[in-house]
Structure formats: C-alpha cells, structure tokens
Amino acid sequence: MTSLVCRTCGVTYPAADIRWRCACGGLLxxxxxxxxxxxxxxxxxxxxxxxxxxxxxxxxAPVVSFGEGFTPLLPIRxxxxxxxxxxxxxWVKQDHLFPSGxxxxxxxxIMISQVAALGIDEVVEDSSGNAGCAVAxxxxxxxxxxxxYCPASTSPAKTAQISAYGxxxxxxxxxxxxxxxxxxxxxxxxxxxxxxxxxxxLHGTKTFAYEVCEQLGxxxxxxxxxxxxxxxxxxxxxxxxxxxxxxxxxxxxxxxxGVQAAHCAPLYAAFQRGTxxxxxxxxxxxxxxxxxxxxxxxxxxxxxxxxxxxGWFEAVDxxxxxxxxxxxxxxxxxxxxxxxxxPAALHRLAHELAGETVVSVFTGHGLKxxxxx
Ligand SMILES: *Cc1c(COP(=O)(O)O)cnc(C)c1O
Ligand SMILES: [Zn+2]
Numbered sequence: 001m002t003s004l005v006c007r008t009c010g011v012t013y014p015a016a017d018i019r020w021r022c023a024c025g026g027l028l029x030x031x032x033x034x035x036x037x038x039x040x041x042x043x044x045x046x047x048x049x050x051x052x053x054x055x056x057x058x059x060x061a062p063v064v065s066f067g068e069g070f071t072p073l074l075p076i077r078x079x080x081x082x083x084x085x086x087x088x089x090x091w092v093k094q095d096h097l098f099p100s101g102x103x104x105x106x107x108x109x110i111m112i113s114q115v116a117a118l119g120i121d122e123v124v125e126d127s128s129g130n131a132g133c134a135v136a137x138x139x140x141x142x143x144x145x146x147x148x149y150c151p152a153s154t155s156p157a158k159t160a161q162i163s164a165y166g167x168x169x170x171x172x173x174x175x176x177x178x179x180x181x182x183x184x185x186x187x188x189x190x191x192x193x194x195x196x197x198x199x200x201x202l203h204g205t206k207t208f209a210y211e212v213c214e215q216l217g218x219x220x221x222x223x224x225x226x227x228x229x230x231x232x233x234x235x236x237x238x239x240x241x242x243x244x245x246x247x248x249x250x251x252x253x254x255x256x257x258g259v260q261a262a263h264c265a266p267l268y269a270a271f272q273r274g275t276x277x278x279x280x281x282x283x284x285x286x287x288x289x290x291x292x293x294x295x296x297x298x299x300x301x302x303x304x305x306x307x308x309x310x311g312w313f314e315a316v317d318x319x320x321x322x323x324x325x326x327x328x329x330x331x332x333x334x335x336x337x338x339x340x341x342x343p344a345a346l347h348r349l350a351h352e353l354a355g356e357t358v359v360s361v362f363t364g365h366g367l368k369x370x371x372x373x
Contacts, residue, residue, distance in 0.1 A: 002032040002056045004199065007301070015056065016118060020192040027298060030199045032056045034243045036210075038218065046070040048106060048207040054243065055110055056203045061117040064142040066099040068109055069207060073215040073359070076333075078343065078350035088354040090346055091221070093212060093361040096335050100161070101365035103208065103233055104134035107195055110204030112138035115193060121145060123193035126183035128176060129158035130290055130364055131195035131232070136167035139193075147190070149183040151176055155289065155369055176293070196230045196297050205236025206243065212359050213244055220250040222356035223311070225349060227341045227363055228258035228267060229291030231302040238305040254359070256311035258302065259345045261286035261321065266294055267302055268313040276303045287321050290338030290364060320344040325366075334366030 002015040008026025013019060015030065022028055034054035044050035048069025057063065072094045079087030095103035112135065115123060122145040125135045132148035139146035147168040150159060154171070162169050172179040183192070195201045213220055220241060228234045234256065244250045260268045263286035266278045278299040286292050296302060306313065316324075324347065325340035335343075342360050350358065 002030055004028045005031045015114075018118070018120070018191055020187060020194055020197045027197065027301070028199050030056050030203055032203075034247065036244070036247050036249055038249070041214070048109065048204075048211070051207055051210050054210065055207075056200060057110065057113055058117055061113065063109070063113045064116050064138050065109055065113075066105075066137075066141065068099055068105050070211055071095050071097050073212065076331075078346040079348075088350040088358075090225075090350050090358045090360050091212075091216070093208065093359065095208070096339060096362045096365040098134075100130070100133045100137040101368055102130040102134065103205065103361065103363050104130045104195060105137070106207050107131075107201035107204035107232060107236065108134035108138040111135075111193055111195075111198055111200040112142055112144065114200045115144060115191060116142045118191075120191045122190045123147075124149065124183055124186040124190045125193045125195070126150070126179045127195065128289060128292070129154050130368065132167070133158055133161045133165070135193050135195070136162045136165035139167065140165040146193075147186065149179050149186070151179050157368055161368075177295075195232050201232060202236040202239060205233050206240030207236075208233060208361070209237045209240025209244065213241070213250055216357065216359075218249055219357075220244065220252055221254045221359040223255045223257060223353055223358045225257045225259060225314075225342050225346060225358065225360040227288070227291050227338065227361075228260060228302060228313075229264075229293035230296045231258075231298050231305075233361070233363065234258055234302060235298060235305060238309065241309075253309050254311075256306050256309040257345070257349065258306050258311070258313045259342045260313060260315050261288040261291060261341055262315040262317045264288075264292040264294060265313075265315040267296065267299060268315040270299070270303060271306070271313045276300045287318055287325075287337035288341045290336070291341060314345040314349070316341055316344040320347070328362075329366070333362060335362045336364040336366055336369040339363040
C-alpha cells in the first residue's frame with residue numbers, strides 16, 4: 001500500500017491525506033512498491049501510462065491524460081563547437097514535445113490524477129512558469145479549478161499559456177520567495193498541487209527513467225546529464241533508476257550529473273565545498289529562468305541523490321547557454337533557454353565521456369520564450 005512518509009521524522013500518513021507537509025514541517029515522500037511486467041508494458045500504447053502498476057494511484061482510478069509520454073530518444077552529436085574534437089553522440093529525450101511544452105507534464109499527469117481520484121475540485125500551485133502551465137492544462141482536462149501564483153517577472157508566453165487553459169493567474173510582485181509565501185497562505189483553503197512539495201509529482205517524473213531504460217532495450221545508461229534547480233526532474237529520474245535496479249530489471253544506477261546556470265548555482269557550490277548545507281549566495285538573473293532557484297526545498301535530497309549515483313554538478317555561463325540554444329536551433333531543435341543549460345555542458349562532457357552511453361534531455365519548447373527572450 002502507498003503511504004506518505006516524512007523525510008525528517010519518519011511519521012507516515014495515508015496517501016489519501018490532504019497535507020502538503022508533515023506536522024513537523026518536513027518534506028513528504030511516498031512509500032510504495034512499483035511493479036514492472038515487461039511483456040504487459042510492451043503490449044500497451046506508447047505513453048507513460050504503460051507503467052501503470054509502478055505509479056502510486058489506486059488501481060481502479062481513472063487517469064487524467066492527453067496520451068502523454070514515451071517521447072523520442074534521439075542520438076545527437078555534441079562537441080563540434082570545439083574544433084579539436086569531432087564530438088560524441090548523446091541520447092537526448094525530446095521532453096519539450098509534451099502537450100504543454102515541457103517535461104512537467106509527467107509530474108502533473110500523475111499528481112492531478114491523484115487529485116481527481118481524491119474528489120478534490122480546487123487546487124493552487126506556485127511556479128516560475130512551466131509547472132504552472134502543466135498543472136493548469138491537466139486541471140482543465142479534469143475540470144478542476146486552479147489558481148497559479150507566478151512571480152511578476154515570469155515570461156509573457158508562459159502566463160498567456162496558463163490563462164489560455166482557464167486557470168486563474170496571480171502575479172506576485174517581488175522575488176520567488178514572495179510568490180511562495182502567497183501560495184502557502186492560499187494553501188490553507190485549497191489543495192496545494194506543488195511540483196516541489198507534492199511527492200506524487202516526483203512519481204510522475206520518474207517515468208523519464210523508465211522510458212529511457214526501455215528505449216535502450218531495458219538497459220540503464222552510464223551517465224545522465226540533467227538541468228537542476230528544484231530537482232523535480234532529477235529527483236524523479238534518480239528514483240526511477242533506483243526502482244528499476246531494485247526490481248532487478250537493470251544492473252546499475254547511472255551517474256547523475258546536475259547542470260546549473262553559473263549565475264544561480266547553489267547546488268554546484270555546496271557540492272564543490274563538500275557540504276549538504278546550501279548557503280545563501282549572491283546570485284544574478286540568468287537566461288535559464290526555469291532553474292534559477294536560490295534555495296531549493298529538496299536541496300539536501302538532490303545533493304544526496306547525485307553523490308549516491310557517483311555523479312557531480314556542472315555550472316554553465318550565460319554565453320554557453322546562448323550558444324547551445326542557437327546551435328541546436330540551426331539543427332532543427334527549438335528549445336527554450338532553460339532547456340539549453342544541459343546541452344551547454346554537453347559540448348565538453350560528450351567528449352570527456354566518449355565511449356559511454358550518455359543520456360540527456362530537452363526539457364522545454366522554444367515557443368515558451370519566443371519573441372526576443
Ligand atoms: C522545471 C524545468 C527544469 C528543471 O527544473 P527543476 O527546478 O530542477 O525542477 C528544467 N527545464 C525546464 C524548461 C523546466 O521547466
Ligand atoms: Zn515529520
């Protein structure tokens with residue numbers, strides 16, 4: 001049976017409890033036992049619901065879906081910018097092709113399906129953009145009322161998308177923290193469908209790992225290179241790879257490399273210092289707005305997951321992010337600047353890791369930041 005477990009004090013609650021953190025203030029995870037039947041999976045439609053028995057939803061619950069997932073995994077050559085290296089191939093998951101234009105749909109599909117199964121008819125969420133778009137889309141599909149709190153600085157294309165789904169938009173002046181304070185107030189009255197606090201979201205993003213391994217012939221890659229701010233993709237992926245190894249389906253967990261923008265790199269800095277204490281930093285705005293998180297709530301958990309995998313962190317500068325986005329555009333891949341952070345690191349890493357099976361991801365569609373951003 002699925003239950004909520006506090007990461008701080010270990011107390012458990014039924015999965016159907018409507019609470020977004022422990023009574024002690026700690027972060028909640030889910031305890032569950034995923035089941036994989038490879039023959040059954042192979043016979044199903046190519047979307048993320050093919051892993052139904054590994055997802056933390058009541059077996060008979062109807063799901064809220066657009067048929068999402070099982071995005072293409074394409075080999076792309078990185079490294080040609082550096083004329084001394086011929087480049088090396090990396091497998092890149094095309095997660096900018098989700099219905100709302102980012103991988104956040106993985107998390108929103110599972111989280112909003114759980115919300116619908118609980119019979120809840122109103123949620124609130126805070127986001128600097130794409131998580132708000134994804135939650136708004138799945139709430140629209142399920143007929144659930146939804147209010148998205150965004151910093152006033154959020155890209156206009158993302159706020160327009162949230163409004164198009166019929167969600168109420170609250171633009172909060174000030175920094176990202178001001179937005180969090182506003183939504184925590186609202187969360188006293190409505191279910192907090194948070195992509196950071198709500199563990200159902202991470203149990204959606206874990207399907208990234210399932211799909212990658214299945215697409216590689218049920219093998220785990222050697223190294224996975226992922227953008228990271230709050231870790232909603234990185235933590236889900238780490239969990240998915242661990243579950244597959246524990247189920248005896250894959251032989252190992254890949255090294256996980258987390259990529260941050262150098263302008264806002266608190267996890268990179270903590271890892272370099274060898275501490276799990278994330279210090280306040282003097283960070284500045286970055287093109288990679290979607291991963292500009294100065295104080296990630298699950299920061300310690302992210303540092304642990306990366307260290308346990310034998311991985312590390314990279315920090316990329318603004319020029320490298322801009323160059324990676326532009327050069328991918330010229331090769332036919334239209335991604336938003338945040339999604340160019342991992343590719344910016346790959347121009348060097350692909351060369352260093354040549355000979356390994358390396359997987360990365362395009363996280364968000366270029367239309368998200370079109371018109372001169
Ligand atoms: C959310 C997001 C990420 C990863 O962000 P986390 O803060 O680590 O969850 C990366 N790229 C894009 C485009 C995103 O929207
Ligand atoms: Zn607790």
